Amino acid sequence: MIHFMIQFGRLKKMTRKYLNDRWCARCGRLTPTPYLVKNQKLFPENGVVLDIGCGNGRNANHLRLLGYSVDPIDMVDQPYSMQIVLGHDDLPQRKYDIILANYILMFLDENERSKVMYEILDRAKENAILMIEMYPAKDAHDYDFDEIVKFFLDRGWSKLRKSKDKCVLKFAV
Numbered sequence: 001m002i003h004f005m006i007q008f009g010r011l012k013k014m015t016r017k018y019l020n021d022r023w024c025a026r027c028g029r030l031t032p033t034p035y036l037v038k039n040q041k042l043f044p045e046n047g048v049v050l051d052i053g054c055g056n057g058r059n060a061n062h063l064r065l066l067g068y069s070v071d072p073i074d075m076v077d078q079p080y081s082m083q084i085v086l087g088h089d090d091l092p093q094r095k096y097d098i099i100l101a102n103y104i105l106m107f108l109d110e111n112e113r114s115k116v117m118y119e120i121l122d123r124a125k126e127n128a129i130l131m132i133e134m135y136p137a138k139d140a141h142d143y144d145f146d147e148i149v150k151f152f153l154d155r156g157w158s159k160l161r162k163s164k165d166k167c168v169l170k171f172a173v
């Protein structure tokens, strides 16, 4: 009985973490985020897209259907994405026209997030668009969204759209 309870406790903990970490890969929601659909008119017409923490690929697939070339990356090994652990592995050594960070940055701790933010600066082409969406997910790390936006504004990016926890920024050198 005790053995069973320990095993069950472990399983419950593992399952909750598994679900939190991989929410989108498992939630079955295949439509792109409404914020992306609403703001895709701000994207350049053609271009190469980096989708960091792509989950089930719903945003990557949507943009592919619109004709974009997309590099989706996630720590979870999926046939449709590159396996990269953000904050530990490097982002692909390419330059991008559009970088998506939808519902991912809050899952990174301060060091991981900082590394990824500097990498985004490095991988952005002139006039690149960066979309960020965040929310205070359970078990996610704390964040100050205004500080994150300011990081980019201080480094040559401008604000095209910003609301609570969501923004579209443009990089003009």
Ligand SMILES: C[S@@+](CC[C@H](N)C(=O)[O-])C[C@H]1O[C@@H](n2cnc3c(N)ncnc32)[C@H](O)[C@@H]1O
Pocket (backbone or CB within 6 Å): 021, 022, 023, 024, 025, 033, 052, 053, 054, 055, 056, 057, 058, 059, 073, 074, 075, 076, 084, 085, 086, 087, 101, 102, 103, 104, 107, 108
């Ligand atoms: C809430 S989902 C967002 C998925 C997608 N961007 C979307 O909007 O549907 C978060 C994703 O981030 C991934 N993730 C979390 N931490 C990560 C890390 N350190 N490196 C790479 N991917 C990570 C998870 O595997 C999960 O697929």
